[in-house]
Amino acid sequence: MLRIEPLSNGRVKLVKDYKDPLTGGRKRLSKTVNKATRQVQKQVELLLDQRFEREVELSTLNNPHKTLGELIDEWLVIRKERLKPSTYRSQITAVRQVRSGIGNNALLIQLNRQFLVRYLDDQLYKYGKLNSNVKKQFMVLNLMLKYAVQVGYLNDNPAPDYGSISWKKEHKTERQTYPKFLDSDELDRLLTYLRSKDPFIADFCELLYLTGMRFGEAASLQPKNFYTVDNHTYAKIIGTLDYSRINRQKATKSDTPKTEASFRSIRLSSRALEICNKYRVDKRNAEYLFLRHGYPLSATLVDYHLSKAEKELKIKKRVSTHTFRHTHISKLAELGVPLYVIQDRVGHADEKITKEIYLHVTNKSREQAEDKIELL
Incomplete structure (x- = not known):
């Protein structure tokens, strides 16, 4: 009183x-x-x-005068220690944009939800950035501020809720409306083209299709990663290739794959085994199966060949190494393989894109079946 x-x-x-x-x-x-x-x-x-x-x-608070720049520097050291190099690099660009946009000298205690909502909205509409770009900034901001709460620089996380941001209504281009996987004709034409240009790249891409492996999982396969049980050969996925797009000579295999669900053993078909055996010959002591000029295969090199093939074959879809993984999922769905079995095979615990592909294929199959009812 x-x-x-x-x-x-x-x-x-x-x-x-x-x-x-x-x-x-x-x-x-x-x-x-x-x-x-x-x-x-x-x-x-x-x-x-x-x-x-x-x-x-x-x-x-531990340090009421802590600045955003100081927080970023401290947080990045921890992230670099805990993340795979490829994941760390993917976050760096967004962190740099946040640092530049808000400023190194901004005091953490002065950041509030209203300010951050206005900042993200400006990124979208004032500076014309895409949703995908700003979503990455939103993600790293939330992670950094959550860390600030954990170490006592803030009492509460001022990051706004996802729904409070006025995200753009982005209309898909015609190309973006196409499925993210290849049909049988596109797959055959693409592999034939690659085989005529570079059989090594063709074999690698075919293996991606036959197994549903991620690029880094296949590129880091080692002779010791194969085993046989009851006349069936399996490839054991226990890591992924961490590589620098600038210098692939520095590529190393991580101790773990992309996620916990990615630890798995993939049963190889006869054709997949044939490809692996082709590159396992005389490589029992080699570090990796797929080497180009003595160094691990680069995703940039493979994507370069795929980009050329896409244009020359006039394939309307965007084709990358990941397209073969999606195509593998679509083919399994066509064969009636249950979704949970597909998720287990490709190492997805709960992946949105896997469900989208599965539903797209099964709905199409259902439509085709209903059309045939007229023939009864």
């Missing part, structure tokens, strides 16, 4: 005592005013309450 203390100059001091939650002691806050009307007293009491709450908040 406010106390009124008259001053010798005719003004009055409005005083309120608080209990410090950290020390248990008393804390006195005051404000001097000309007149202590009822309305003024209400306004001053509200002001003093807010000031006390702010002081308590600051007193609980």
Whole structure:
């Protein structure tokens, strides 16, 4: 409750005592005013309450003067230690944009949801950036600020909710409306083209299609990763290739694959085994199966060949190494393989794109079956 203390100059001091939650002691806050009307007293009491709450908040923080730039530098060191190099690199661009857009000197305690919503909206509409770009900024901002709460630089995470951002309504191009996998004719033409240009690249891409492996999983296959049980040969996926697009000579195999669900053994078909055996010959002591000029295969090189093939064959879909993985999923769905079996084979615990492909293929099969009813 406010106390009124008259001053010798005719003004009055409005005083309120608080209990410090950290020390248990008393804390006195005051404000001097000309007149202590009822309305003024209400306004001053509200002001003093807010000031006390702010002081308590600051007193609980490890470093109330921590800047965004300092947080980013600290967070990146930890991320680099915990993430695979490829994942770390994918976040760096978004972090740089956040650093540039908000500023190194911004105090963490001054960041609030309203400011961050306005910042992200500006990125979308003022600077014309795509949803995909701003979503990456949104993600790293949330992760960094969550870390700031964990280490005591903030009491609450000021990152806005996903739904509070005015995301653009982006219309898909004609190319984007096409399925993310190849039909049988496209697959045959593509592999034939690659075989005429570079049989090694063709074999590698065919293996991606036959097994549903990610590029890094197949590129990091080693002779010791194969085993046979009951006359069936399996490829054991226990890691992925961490490589630099600038210098593939520095490529190394990680101790773990992309996700926990990615640990798996893939049964090889006779053709997949034929391809693997072709490159396993005399490589029992080699580090990797698929080497080009003595170094691990580069995704950039394979995508270069695929881009050329896409244009020359006039394939309307965007073709990359990942397209073969999606095509593998689509073919299994056509064969009636249950979704959970497909997810287990390709190492997806709960992947949206796998479900999208599966539903697309099964719905198409259902439509074709219903059309044939007319023939009864």
